[in-house]
Amino acid sequence: MARIRKRKYGPGVPPPQERKPFRDVSTCFREIFGSKSYKVCVDGGFTCPNRDGTCGTGGCVFCGERGAGEFITGNGIREQISSAMEKARLKHRAEKFIVYFQNFTNTYAPVPVLRAKYDSALADGDPRIVGLAIGTRADCVSEEIADLLAEYARKYYLQIELGLQTSDDQTARRINRGYESKRFTQAVEILRQRNLNVVTHILLGLPGETKEHIIRTVDFLNRHDIQGIKIHSLYVLAGTRLAQQYQNGEFEPITMAEYVDWAVYVLTHISPKLIVHRISGDCAREMLVAPEWIMKKKEIMEQIIQTMEKNGWKQGEFFSEQPFQIPSEIFQKPK
Numbered sequence: 001m002a003r004i005r006k007r008k009y010g011p012g013v014p015p016p017q018e019r020k021p022f023r024d025v026s027t028c029f030r031e032i033f034g035s036k037s038y039k040v041c042v043d044g045g046f047t048c049p050n051r052d053g054t055c056g057t058g059g060c061v062f063c064g065e066r067g068a069g070e071f072i073t074g075n076g077i078r079e080q081i082s083s084a085m086e087k088a089r090l091k092h093r094a095e096k097f098i099v100y101f102q103n104f105t106n107t108y109a110p111v112p113v114l115r116a117k118y119d120s121a122l123a124d125g126d127p128r129i130v131g132l133a134i135g136t137r138a139d140c141v142s143e144e145i146a147d148l149l150a151e152y153a154r155k156y157y158l159q160i161e162l163g164l165q166t167s168d169d170q171t172a173r174r175i176n177r178g179y180e181s182k183r184f185t186q187a188v189e190i191l192r193q194r195n196l197n198v199v200t201h202i203l204l205g206l207p208g209e210t211k212e213h214i215i216r217t218v219d220f221l222n223r224h225d226i227q228g229i230k231i232h233s234l235y236v237l238a239g240t241r242l243a244q245q246y247q248n249g250e251f252e253p254i255t256m257a258e259y260v261d262w263a264v265y266v267l268t269h270i271s272p273k274l275i276v277h278r279i280s281g282d283c284a285r286e287m288l289v290a291p292e293w294i295m296k297k298k299e300i301m302e303q304i305i306q307t308m309e310k311n312g313w314k315q316g317e318f319f320s321e322q323p324f325q326i327p328s329e330i331f332q333k334p335k
């Protein structure tokens with residue numbers, strides 16, 4: 001007997017994923033590449049200067065043992081890509097792919113090593129692979145590395161993902177980020193001198209942060225020439241220092257209502273030109289300690305969209321154009 005699908009959103013109302021009041025990345029990628037495109041995540045075998053003792057040990061308090069990318073399967077870059085592409089083709093009907101070097105710090109190696117790893121992602125010349133996304137830290141972006149990245153940007157779509165998380169240096173110390181926010185300013189400047197596409201990650205709900213911090217982080221971002229944003233909800237992963245703090249009662253995650261309120265603030269105050277790559281976190285169920293609501297991705301998205309719709313708000317509704325300015329006293333080029 002055929003199953004009757006319940007109409008959840010009312011007659012004529014499309015589901016949330018089809019009525020986003022922001023510049024959603026899937027739509028933008030479809031416009032750029034002409035078909036459904038999907039990011040396939042890769043563990044390139046990197047580490048992080050915040051783990052190996054170069055600038056810190058133990059990593060950021062929320063960082064899991066794999067340095068993100070907990071869903072990745074397969075050995076070696078090529079195998080991971082083939083398996084992820086096949087899954088995305090079957091599950092999401094994706095036709096074009098962007099290889100996302102996700103785990104740890106993907107510009108943290110000498111240039112020849114970086115080149116070899118990026119090349120191996122593109123090695124077989126598969127025309128379905130149209131781009132690279134490189135996740136990294138602001139203090140691992142140098143002129144030399146930016147020159148290398150610019151070479152790929154001449155042939156492929158390229159986005160550099162900088163995990164800022166917050167503009168507040170006190171929070172940055174609390175979470176053991178390992179660099180000050182002025183380093184982000186320097187990295188963006190280096191990348192934009194080469195016209196590279198910068199996507200910034202921010203985390204809502206960091207220890208000690210309130211909505212006031214989010215307002216300041218958005219203001220900070222609006223003073224930078226970035227092209228995209230990922231808004232993540234902080235969650236507690238098993239085995240992290242944040243998990244210890246949570247278990248000791250030193251850290252309490254924000255509620256879903258707070259997250260929705262803060263995410264709506266971000267979306268309505270960033271530039272309408274930014275591409276929004278993400279509006280929630282993504283956690284492997286078996287690794288999650290708290291909060292439970294993080295798993296309700298559709299509900300989070302729906303609440304964000306409904307709040308914006310109810311108020312008649314769109315992305316950038318309250319954005320005010322500010323001159324792009326790097327305070328001269330903090331700008332010193334890294335070696």
Ligand code: SF4
Pocket residue numbers: 048049050051058059060063064067068103104105137163177
């Ligand atoms: S910079 Fe990234 S990979 Fe390094 S410790 Fe922090 S979250 Fe983990």
